[in-house]
Amino acid sequence: MDTLQAHSSFFVICLGGALALPLLSFLLCFYVSEKYSWATSVLAPFLMMASTVCAAVVLYQAWNHPAFTWQRVWFSIADHTFTAGIHVNNASALMLFVVTGVSFLVHVYSIGYMAGDTALRRYFAMLGFFTFSMLGIVVSDNLLLIFVFWELVGFSSYMLIGHWNESPAAAEASKRAFIINRVGDAGFLIGLMLVWTHGHTFNIEALRALPLDPAWMTAASLCIFCGVVGKSAQFPLFTWLPDAMEGPTPVSALIHAATMVTAGVFLLGRAHFLFTPAALNVVAITGAITALLGAFAALSQHDIKKVLAYSTMSQLGLMVAAMGAGAPEAALLHLFTHAFFKACLFLSAGSIIHALHQAQHQSHVNFDVQDIRLLGGLRKKLPFTFIMFVVSGSALAGLPLFSGFLSKDAILAALVHWSNTGDAWHWVVLLVVALVSFVTVLYTFRLVWTIFNGEEKSTASLVVSEPPVVMRAPMAVLALASVWIWFSWNPFSFSGWIYNHIGAAKDFHGGFVSMASAAWVLLALAVAYASRGRKLDSRLLAQGFYVDLFSRKAIEQPTLQLADLTHRADKKWIDGFLHATAYAQVIVANLTGWFDRAIVDGFVDGAAGLAKSIGSFTRSFQGGKIQLYIFWAAFAIIIFIIWTLL
Known part of the structure; x- marks a missing residue:
């Protein structure tokens, strides 16, 4: 459900601009070639200024008015449908303006402070993405969508720090x-x-x-x-x-x-x-x-x-x-x-x-x-x-x-x-x-x-x-x-x-x-x-009451030691067992392959060859040549006589 009818289209446009312009800054800063990276020092602050102006309009029109809500279907799983939407009340409208305003001032300040930096495009791009992610937290109407932007804030802060x-x-x-x-x-x-x-x-x-x-x-x-x-x-x-x-x-x-x-x-x-x-x-x-x-x-x-x-x-x-x-x-x-x-x-x-x-x-x-x-x-x-x-x-x-x-x-x-x-x-x-x-x-x-x-x-x-x-x-x-x-x-x-x-x-x-x-x-x-x-x-x-030292000694180091132990156990025992199992399977496969070829296939091929030879031998009795008939008859009489005498 949305409340578009209770707000002017100009309000909706400004709200969209306040949210989209920092993201646009992120995209365009990466689009600018390295040769003209200095242009990001102008482009990013300008887009952030426009976002701040849009946020100011949103604050003015939303203040002490019914909350603006807008929802659309996000995705569905089985019988459950999840929505994504925007909710703007007094607090979120004010926060929207504060975030964009401070971000704009930081962008302007960075023109002088970061002048000559070798990664200027990445810097201004991540500033824009960081701002966009924070704005997503501010206006999201549900906890799942907030969590998505929450993680994006974590990623962009990682890049900026x-x-x-x-x-x-x-x-x-x-x-x-x-x-x-x-x-x-x-x-x-x-x-x-x-x-x-x-x-x-x-x-x-x-x-x-x-x-x-x-x-x-x-x-x-x-x-x-x-x-x-x-x-x-x-x-x-x-x-x-x-x-x-x-x-x-x-x-x-x-x-x-x-x-x-x-x-x-x-x-x-x-x-x-x-x-x-x-x-x-x-x-x-x-x-x-x-x-x-x-x-x-x-x-x-x-x-x-x-x-x-x-x-x-x-x-x-x-x-x-x-x-x-x-x-x-x-x-x-x-x-x-x-x-x-x-x-x-x-x-x-x-x-x-x-x-x-x-x-x-x-x-x-x-x-x-x-x-x-x-x-x-x-x-x-x-x-x-x-x-x-x-x-x-x-x-x-x-x-x-x-x-x-x-x-x-x-x-x-x-x-x-x-x-x-x-x-x-x-x-x-x-x-x-x-x-x-x-x-x-x-x-x-x-x-x-x-x-x-x-x-x-x-x-x-x-x-x-x-x-x-x-x-x-x-x-x-x-x-x-x-x-x-x-x-x-x-x-x-x-x-x-x-x-x-x-x-x-x-x-x-x-x-x-x-x-x-x-x-x-x-x-x-x-x-x-x-x-x-x-x-x-x-x-x-x-040392901050040694909380950091305690976490390093009591949590990080034991965790790393456990990770090292499990890594070595994985390499030596688990991988060793898996490798031995694999080698055993290969050996068994080779043995069964040899047995199949030498014994099973040999027996089958031998039986077929024997049947073929016997067939050829017996077929020779009926070849239609009188000489062979006389020869086999004489050979049979001779064998019979020898067998009788023995």
Whole structure:
């Protein structure tokens, strides 16, 4: 069933354009010859800009209107028919615009950042395919179709993270991201099987209307959550996310801002009704643990991109915790605000890396430009980047007048309400989230202060200049989108035009929570300023609480050793047995062949020859020659006489 009659044909065309243009970008970028690969730097951003414009029209026409649905038969198996369709409501329309908008800005930024790259066609092609896959997750109307696009996102992220495949670290990082995501996706697939077994449909709206049994819903929702854990880098499947920083910085911005890692959170929002209270408790605890681990791990990182990676992991944990607390609208609000300020932070980090690499080439100096311990004093050399970093960092830290304050306030308000109406351990989750909010200010301030203030270190002798306008413009747009005004008219109230219309929003807001939240982050800012310059070298934090090391030692190495053992057993014993069996069969076949030829065929051929000889011999008696008659008669008489005499 579709609702085409309730929407204009222009709306349908724009929706189709928003979805198809990134895919067209993917196809055309591969069609362009290698000689004119530079043309992809113009073609891909242009098509993504057109997709963003189409998404803006869809958002304008779909906002606060009945959801647009469109379905067609996909395939049939036996008596079962599976459909594929599109569902666009307020949340998906807004997500459609955010994904295409951030992707467009990343495309534009990549013109400058990736200039001269030897695989430019593949890079822009996979950016388009990655965006198309994410848009498929956003607008799909059923879980099976979402899973298809879910896997396409995994494949395209593998290609983008390993774009510089000549680097062993990048190749290893892309492989780890792909494999770890497959672990979570196995759970997702099992969840789909449970949904079909008990609900007999994958359509989300149809499932919402069914009377569902809580027992299997808990099992199915937790299996689906396994996919979210892998894709959104939740504990314990988060170790791939810091390693993914080996990819190009614009890719990191796209993956961490509005695509891939947020796909899991968006899926939780779409399928939130499937989660029983027991399942939501697991979701809330997992999100709180992830947020805490990511925040403290970010405190002791020295690589600028890994600080932001662990920060993303922590912020995703906050979103997941809010989902578990029964506040999907608060989680989605933080997803939307996070998309802009985290993309700006990554692009600002890329601006620093790009500028220092250019300066190194000119001065023939070599050092790790991503190690913040070697930087410092860049505020004067990169003033524009400094402002962009401060604005987006303030939003990340949740300072008042910035978007992050509103969305974190929404999460805290929801958790306060959840704690007041639930079990005592709910307060532990609330305290963890509050602590994460405090620590976020600390590591954000440390990052900004270490890079831009103090004395210059390895950069003192370098002539550093701002990146080109094509890189600065996207940063400026994202920084502008990180202030509060785009999400709520009131800088101290998250209850604005987005929050009230992206779900069944509950009125969790209270003036006390807002004031306490503002005081809390300002206290954290004061503590961060007072402790500036102090080193926090903790191997426990720097190694991400050794979760990655533990997984390597306790899971990966035993698995590889078991694989090696089974491989050798397969080669030595199983293959040996099969080869011996095959050789025995060949020998037996040769023996039976010889027996058939020499004995069976020999006996048959001998009997036939004997019959032929006897026939020829007896036929000679009747040859019609009188001489032979006389000869045989005489021969017979002679034989008879000899026999009688003997």
